[in-house]
Every structure is written in structure tokens, then in C-alpha cells.
Amino acid sequence: MAVEHVLAVVPVSDIDRANAWYEALIGRPADNNPMPTLVEWQVHGRGWVQVTVDAARAGSGLLNFAVDDLEKHIEDITGRGIEAGEIVDASKGVRLSAVEDPDGNTITLIGGFRVNY
Secondary structure, rough: OOOOOEEEEEEOHHHHHHHHHHHHHHHHOOEEEEOOEEEEEEEOOOEEEEEOOOOOOOOOOEEEEEEHHHHHHHHHHHHHOOOOOOOOOOOOOOOOEEEOOOOOEEEEEEEEEOOOO
């Protein structure tokens, strides 16, 4: 078995509201809109974020983005109307800042991420 793509799924209650919010977070329109209840962004190579209507699960999602420059990413999303949480030190040089989408799903921006610690 060869995994060809990884797709992180975020459940939301309102696709139009979520689409606008994630467009602001990611900084561009969705790459695909394969059905009325699903939009998706290719965020890296073969890594995708899918935002889909699932009212029963909306608000329970967790999504992590490891970014190259945490302060710059926070500055960028703040300029697009998204409020980031305080930067906190996690461990071994890793720092975190969390944001919540309109449903309450938590998206954590990670600075200092690496594969080996």
C-alpha cells in the first residue's frame, strides 16, 4: 500500500462561512470545490485540508500547521482579519499559537517544528 495524499478533514456547520474564513486563513481561494458541501486546499505537496459540512462534529476538529516563521504567519492572518492566540513555548524550541474557526475548531500554528527532536 502506498499513501499518495494525506487529507485532513475539518467539520463545519456552514460551508459558505467556513469557506470565507479558511480562505482568509490560508490566504487564497480553495483549490477545489468538488461538491456543494466540500471545499479543499492543497497546502503542501500531497497534503490537503478539506472543509466539509458535518454539523454533528462541527467545532470538534483539530488541525495543525507547522509554519516556517510563526510571527510572520500571525502577522499575515491578523491582516486578513483572523485573531491568533498568544504564542506559547511548548518544548524543545517549539512554539504554538492557536486560532478558532467560526465553529470552534482549533487550528494551531506551530513554529520550530522538526521531524527529529
